Amino acid sequence: MNNYKIIILLFIISLGCKTEKKNINIAQNKNEIVNNLDSIKQIIPPFGYADVIKKVLIDKNDNGRFDTSIATFEKKLDDLEFKSSLKNNIAFFKEDYFDNLPLDKINTADFNLSSKYLLFNGIKLHFISHKKLGNRIYIASIINDMIVDMKWIYFSYQGEMGFTYYKLFNIDKNYAVSIRNYEFTEDPFKSNPIIKYKINSQGKFIRYYDKxxxxxxxxxxxxxxxxxxxxxxxxxxxxxxxxxxxxxxxxxxxxxxxxxxxxxxxxxxxxxxxxxxxxxxxxxxxxxxxxxxxxxxxxxxxxxxxxxxxxxxxxxxx
Known part of the structure; x- marks a missing residue:
């Protein structure tokens, strides 16, 4: 009789263990689903225009290849999904003074935040576009839903007489942001030196020098x-x-x-x-x-x- 009670007790315990294990598995699967959905929006670097960091400059007689590569790069920008409007109470738009727009005088509701982002040491890096100036993109570091810092990383302009100006960027696997300006004029081509930034622990974009x-x-x-x-x-x-x-x-x-x-x-x-x-x-x-x-x-x-x-x-x- 005692043996019979022991068998029943062990059977009940085994059912409880199976039920508990099943609940744990459900919770784990739920977390995995959330993470997978979030990862769809997360960009893993490198990301950007790869030729920015190359030592070999664009051949001034090969504008066709440059135009093709730019078109491919701009398709990546289109896929960033600029949907969310910035809140009016976000007032911090400080950039380098030589890249500055009078953003303190511009309605922040005119800007869109990208759905896709990069993640660096817990800091989200979103892209920001202007609703009316679609040829201008910034990258912003965001902590606790607040913009900490931002940089102007993309610009395109095509004027008269074939004059073209680009500001292009590349983000490498170490999250270093490289920016280079290109100009097609009567010269006919000019490529400015690379300006490179890295992100510190506070989310600030710091000028980075290789040497x-x-x-x-x-x-x-x-x-x-x-x-x-x-x-x-x-x-x-x-x-x-x-x-x-x-x-x-x-x-x-x-x-x-x-x-x-x-x-x-x-x-x-x-x-x-x-x-x-x-x-x-x-x-x-x-x-x-x-x-x-x-x-x-x-x-x-x-x-x-x-x-x-x-x-x-x-x-x-x-």
């Missing part, structure tokens, strides 16, 4: 440590923050194509303290081309104050 040590180019002068900007830097670049500045518009004939001479200090790739923007002064040769060695700073135009990599204040000199 450490001193940097000296026509546009930059500074020091690189751990592949990031450190200490004092000088930049001579187009400054679109001046485009809508009233004082500048009154005196624009005294400026050189919206270019400024910038002085800043960096720590771990981020600007710290006060950043100064001066009028650019330079001489030209007999053909009207700038003499780079003659470049120097003129009068102070405006300053920006940074704290923890965030711009806190901008002041124009009256």
């Amino acid at each position: 450490n040590g001193s940097v000296k180019t026509e546009q930059e002068l500074g020091f690189v440590k751990s592949n990031k900007r450190q200490e004092k830097w000088v930049e001579i670049k187009e400054n679109k923050s001046l485009y809508n500045e009233v004082n500048f518009q009154k005196d624009k004939e005294n400026y050189i194509d919206y270019y400024t001479y910038m002085e800043a200090n960096y720590k771990d790739g981020l600007p710290i303290g006060e950043v100064k923007f001066f009028k650019l002064i330079q001489d030209s040769d007999q053909n009207g081309q700038p003499i780079f060695l003659s470049r120097k700073k003129g009068k102070l135009i405006y300053t920006e104050t940074y704290e923890n990599g965030e711009i806190k204040e901008r002041k124009f000199v009256k």
